[in-house]
Amino acid sequence: MKKTVIPVSFDAEKLSAAKLYMAQKDLSFEDEMVKAAEGLYGKYVPANVREFIELNAGSKPSPKPKKKTAPSSAVGATPCADGDCD
Numbered sequence: 542m543k544k545t546v547i548p549v550s551f552d553a554e555k556l557s558a559a560k561l562y563m564a565q566k567d568l569s570f571e572d573e574m575v576k577a578a579e580g581l582y583g584k585y586v587p588a589n590v591r592e593f594i595e596l597n598a599g600s601k602p603s604p605k606p607k608k609k610t611a612p613s614s615a616v617g618a619t620p621c622a623d624g625d626c627d
Contacts, residue, residue, distance in 0.1 A: 542598045547578065 560570045583591070 549574075 556570070563570055563573070586594075
């Protein structure tokens with residue numbers, strides 16, 4: 542997908558301090574901002590719209606979580622009386 546720059550005003554001293562302390566933990570301020578933006582996108586954009594955007598971008602949509610269902614019984618099978626069916 543095409544990338545864009547988001548201009549955000551932030552106190553210069555706070556930014557400098559954040560970058561300094563993040564560098565000590567081998568973290569990138571920019572990478573963390575991208576993660577935050579992705580989080581906002583995931584929080585506010587409906588899932589069907591995100592899927593549509595991914596399909597239009599030519600990327601494979603992220604797999605949807607599968608719902609767990611109880612196994613169905615065989616049609617016409619009678620339950621075992623003593624619990625031992627084998």
